[in-house]
Amino acid sequence: MSSQRKKMITRSMYLHALKDSLIKLNPMTMMKNPVMFVVEVGTFVVLMMTIFSGYFGTEDSVGFNFVVFLVLFITILFANFAEALAEGRGKAQANSLKKSKKEIIANKVNGNGIKVVPSTELRKGDIVIVSQGEMIPGDGEVIEGLASVDESAITGESAPVIKEAGGDFSSVTGGTRVVSDRIKVRIMSDPGESFIDRMISLVEGAKRQQTPNEIALNTLLTTLTLIFLIVVVTLAPIAKYIGIELEIPVLISLLVCLIPTTIGGLLSAIGIAGMDRVTQFNVLAMSGKAVEASGDINTMILDKTGTITFGNRMASELVPVGNHSVQTVGEWAAISSLKDDTPEGRSVLELMKKEGFTYHAEVADGGEFIEFKAETRMSGIDLSDGRLVRKGAVDAVKTWVTAHGGEVPTDLDMKSNVIASAGGTPLAVAIGNEIVGLIYLKDTVKPGMRERFGQLRQMGIKTIMCTGDNPLTAATIAREAGVDDFIAESKPEDKIAVIRREQAEGKLVAMTGDGTNDAPALAQADVGLAMNSGTVSAKEAANMIDLDSDPSKIIEVVAIGKQLLMTRGALTTFSIANDIAKYFAIIPAMFMLAIPELHALNIMSLGSPKSAILSALIFNAIIIPILIPLAMKGVSYKPMSANKLLSRNLLVYGLGGIIAPFIGIKLIDLVVHLWI
Numbered sequence: 001m002s003s004q005r006k007k008m009i010t011r012s013m014y015l016h017a018l019k020d021s022l023i024k025l026n027p028m029t030m031m032k033n034p035v036m037f038v039v040e041v042g043t044f045v046v047l048m049m050t051i052f053s054g055y056f057g058t059e060d061s062v063g064f065n066f067v068v069f070l071v072l073f074i075t076i077l078f079a080n081f082a083e084a085l086a087e088g089r090g091k092a093q094a095n096s097l098k099k100s101k102k103e104i105i106a107n108k109v110n111g112n113g114i115k116v117v118p119s120t121e122l123r124k125g126d127i128v129i130v131s132q133g134e135m136i137p138g139d140g141e142v143i144e145g146l147a148s149v150d151e152s153a154i155t156g157e158s159a160p161v162i163k164e165a166g167g168d169f170s171s172v173t174g175g176t177r178v179v180s181d182r183i184k185v186r187i188m189s190d191p192g193e194s195f196i197d198r199m200i201s202l203v204e205g206a207k208r209q210q211t212p213n214e215i216a217l218n219t220l221l222t223t224l225t226l227i228f229l230i231v232v233v234t235l236a237p238i239a240k241y242i243g244i245e246l247e248i249p250v251l252i253s254l255l256v257c258l259i260p261t262t263i264g265g266l267l268s269a270i271g272i273a274g275m276d277r278v279t280q281f282n283v284l285a286m287s288g289k290a291v292e293a294s295g296d297i298n299t300m301i302l303d304k305t306g307t308i309t310f311g312n313r314m315a316s317e318l319v320p321v322g323n324h325s326v327q328t329v330g331e332w333a334a335i336s337s338l339k340d341d342t343p344e345g346r347s348v349l350e351l352m353k354k355e356g357f358t359y360h361a362e363v364a365d366g367g368e369f370i371e372f373k374a375e376t377r378m379s380g381i382d383l384s385d386g387r388l389v390r391k392g393a394v395d396a397v398k399t400w401v402t403a404h405g406g407e408v409p410t411d412l413d414m415k416s417n418v419i420a421s422a423g424g425t426p427l428a429v430a431i432g433n434e435i436v437g438l439i440y441l442k443d444t445v446k447p448g449m450r451e452r453f454g455q456l457r458q459m460g461i462k463t464i465m466c467t468g469d470n471p472l473t474a475a476t477i478a479r480e481a482g483v484d485d486f487i488a489e490s491k492p493e494d495k496i497a498v499i500r501r502e503q504a505e506g507k508l509v510a511m512t513g514d515g516t517n518d519a520p521a522l523a524q525a526d527v528g529l530a531m532n533s534g535t536v537s538a539k540e541a542a543n544m545i546d547l548d549s550d551p552s553k554i555i556e557v558v559a560i561g562k563q564l565l566m567t568r569g570a571l572t573t574f575s576i577a578n579d580i581a582k583y584f585a586i587i588p589a590m591f592m593l594a595i596p597e598l599h600a601l602n603i604m605s606l607g608s609p610k611s612a613i614l615s616a617l618i619f620n621a622i623i624i625p626i627l628i629p630l631a632m633k634g635v636s637y638k639p640m641s642a643n644k645l646l647s648r649n650l651l652v653y654g655l656g657g658i659i660a661p662f663i664g665i666k667l668i669d670l671v672v673h674l675w676i
C-alpha cells in the first residue's frame, strides 16, 4: 500500500473547503440539491424581512429574525463545507498527478531510424524505444523486450515491476520510468486520453455523476421536502382561521427543521468519500456506480492463473509418453516455443538451458509460427517440410492429433493426471499426428486465499474460479484455495456465459482479470476489476483498476462498497428520525408563541417559545458538521448477514436519531434561553 495516497486531511484542505463552501452558495449550483436549495430560498426571505422590516411590518422581531437568518445561512455553509471537504482530497491528489505529468521526450521509430519528438506528438499506433533511465512517453504495450519499470508516479509503490512483451504483463503507463533494460512500446492512447489524464479527471471528480441509488434517494428527499412545504404553507391560513398569527420566519424555521437537511447536506459527501476510500486503497473506480455495485455483489468470478495462484507458470519438467525419449519431448517442446512470447513459452526455453538440453533450432527455419490463443489453447509452428508441431492444453492437443489421423498414447492421461492433481498445468507436445510427451508447468496458490474466500462467504458472496486449465488442475487449485465452485477449460466466451447466467438470476457479478481474453467478461460484469499490470484492453473494459495488481483486493472493494451503502442508509434513517423529533420540539413552541396559555404543550420545558425554535434550528445546523467525520469515514463494517446489519443499524441510527434531538435541543436551549 502506498503511503503517498494515505494523506489525511491537511489544514490547507480545510481552508480550500471553506472557500469552496462560499462559492457553492451560487443558486445555480444549489439547485442540484433541492433540499438545501429550499433552505437557501428560506434564508433569503428571512434576510429580506430583516433588512426591510419596515416594509414587511416585522420591526418587532428584527433581532430574532436576524438570528434565524444567521443560523439558516450557517446551515447551508455546513452542508457545502461537507461536500467541499470530501472533494478536497481528490483535488489535492489531482494536483500532484498534474505535476508529475511533464513533457517527456520520446524516441519514435521512424522507418529505419529514430526520431526524437515530444510525447505530445505521439499518436495511437506509434512505436517508441525506451531505454534505462528514460520515462515512458505514453500508455502502450511492450512489443519487444523486457524491462523493470518504476511505476511509483501512479501506484505510489517504489519497487519496480517487470514489463515484458506478450502475455498479461505487457502494458506500460506514460509517466513511469524504465529502471533497467530497454523495451519497444506500441503507443495505445492519443494525447489527453492517457491513463494519468483519466486518473486526474477521476480523482478531481470532474466526471462525477449521481449514481442511480443517489438519484432515487434524492427523489425521495425532494418529495419529502415538497410535502413539508405544502404542510407548512397551508398551516399559516389554518392557524389564522383559528386566530393564531404565525410569522413567516417562524414558519421557515419549522420548514427547515422538518425537511431532511441532515442527509440532504451530507449525501454527496458520502458518495465522494466512498469513491475516495477506494482510491486511497490504490484502486481507481471509473464511476461511483461501480463502487456501489460492489457493495451489492452476490457472485465473484476469478481467474486462476495470476489471481488465485502466483501466475508465473514455469516449465519445470519434461515427461515423455509412449516410447519417446525425454530428448524428443525437449526437441519439439523447444521448437514449438521458439517464437512463443508468453511467459509459459519462454519458460520452456529457459528449462532447456537450465537442464542443458540441446535442440535443432534450424529445423524451424522458414516455418510459420502459430501464436498461442486462448480459443485454441495451443501454440506451435508449421515447419517448412510440411510437418506441424503443437503444444497446448492436453484435451486440445488430443483433439488436434485425432483430427490429423493420429492416436492418443495410452499413458498420456495417467501422466497428465499426475501433474494436474498436483495443481500443475500439463501441456501436451505433438509432432505430426503423434503426441511425444508433456511439459509440466508449475504454479502455486497464493497464501491466505482460503481465509479471504471464507470472509467472502460470510458476506454472502459466492466465488467461482474460471480457468482455461483442465478440470483436474482446476479442481486441485479450487480445493486448495477454497473457492465455492469452479469452471475448467473455459474459453473467453464461457466466462461471459457464466456471468450472464448469474445476472439472469438477478445477481450482481464481480470479476477480476488481467488478460485480453478477460476483457469481454470484465465489460459484462457489474464490477470489473482489472489489474494495472494487465493488458490495455482489459483495463479499458473494466470499471475499476487495481494499481497494485492484487486481484484479491476485490474483497476490500466489496467491503468499501457495502460500507458506502450502509453509511448512506444509516444517515438517512438518522436524518428522518431526527426531523420527527424536532417536530415535537418546535410545533408546541409555535402555538405557545401565539397563545401563551398553551404552556402545557411545553413537554420539553424549554426556556421560551422563541428559544425553543432557535434551539431546534441550531441543533438542525450543527448536526451536519458533527456527522461529517462519519460521512467521510463511513460507518464501521464487519462481515455479517444483511438482516443482522439492518436491524443493528435501525436500532443505532433510528432510535439514536429520535433521542438525540431531545437531548441536543434541551442542552442548546439552556444556553440560548440566557439571551432570549
Ligand SMILES: Nc1ncnc2c1ncn2[C@@H]1O[C@H](COP(=O)(O)OP(=O)(O)OP(=O)(O)O)[C@@H](O)[C@H]1O
Pocket: 303, 304, 305, 306, 340, 342, 344, 345, 372, 373, 374, 377, 378, 379, 391, 392, 393, 394, 425, 426, 427, 466, 467, 468, 469, 470, 490, 491, 515, 517
Ligand atoms: N504458451 C502456451 N502455449 C500453449 N498452450 C498454452 C500456453 N499457455 C497456456 N496454454 C494452455 O492454454 C490453457 C488456457 O490458457 P489461458 O492462459 O488462456 O488460461 P485462462 O483462461 O487465462 O485461465 P487461467 O488464467 O485461470 O489459467 C492453459 O491452461 C494451458 O493449458
Ligand SMILES: [K+]
Pocket: 256, 257, 258, 259, 260, 261, 262, 579, 620
Ligand atoms: K431538517
Ligand SMILES: [Mg+2]
Pocket: 303, 305, 306, 515
Ligand atoms: Mg489468464
